Amino acid sequence: MPGPATERIGAAAARHGIHLVIGVIERDRGTLYCTALTFGPDGGLLGKHRKLMPTGSERLVWGFGDGSTMPVHDTPIGRIGTVICWENYMPAMRMHMYSQGVQLYCAPTADPRDTWVASMQHIACEGRCFVLSANQFTRRSDYPADYPVDAEPDAVLSRGASVIVDPLGTVLAGPATGGPAILRAELDLGRIAEGKFDFDAVGHYSRPDVFELRVDQSPKRPVV
Known part of the structure; x- marks a missing residue:
């Protein structure tokens, strides 16, 4: 990330001229993260946040974010x-x-x-x-x-x-x-x-x- 999927989402934000916050499942190597992405009205990816603490059984699927996002x-x-x-x-x-x-x-x-x-x-x-x-x-x-x-x-x-x-x-x-x-x-x-x-x-x-x-x-x- 970024990649083809974020480019498509960013294009939708740009098409409507909006700021957009959206939840996604991010894959980094072999690990999945619950992640929120923020896009600007030009379609650019402003940044991401990985969930710090998966809740309950989410820990069986998702990795832990760190303080950098x-x-x-x-x-x-x-x-x-x-x-x-x-x-x-x-x-x-x-x-x-x-x-x-x-x-x-x-x-x-x-x-x-x-x-x-x-x-x-x-x-x-x-x-x-x-x-x-x-x-x-x-x-x-x-x-x-x-x-x-x-x-x-x-x-x-x-x-x-x-x-x-x-x-x-x-x-x-x-x-x-x-x-x-x-x-x-x-x-x-x-x-x-x-x-x-x-x-x-x-x-x-x-x-x-x-x-x-x-x-x-x-x-x-x-x-x-």
Whole structure:
């Protein structure tokens, strides 16, 4: 990566003139990684994030990311960062993102529970950032016939619940659970500055005389 697949995705972003964050399965040699890619409106690949901690049985399939792929991208529409699924429950990971000045905090997930929406509201309020969480809506008919799930074709396997939240925790769009949907909201980055006047997790509320977080952003190569 990059390669033919990212070129096709980038071309789609360029065709529509959009910033695009998308989850993929990345293969590096013989190992698979759960990865999020960020593209600019010119179709260029701005960067990637490999999930640090595969969840549960994911560890049977996916490798572990390291600290070298936790970027926040400075773009004309704001500073974009991505944290994948249950990584969002890692307080140190969130603090690292806040320290990079993330404004558009993307949280792709497969967790459709009400508690996930509450977590996105908490993160938005904690980080004083906009949170955009995309979740999957799927029915049994979306999967191959030999997929090992005994359910009617119209049965909902994942209800979605994508959501957009503002820096004070107010839900601007969603959670969308009724079917496939595209959420839209106008985001005023001035709301971030407004919110940080009274709370800044990595600023005047951080108490560095008491707490300290060290982040190793170096790549961990098996052979040096």
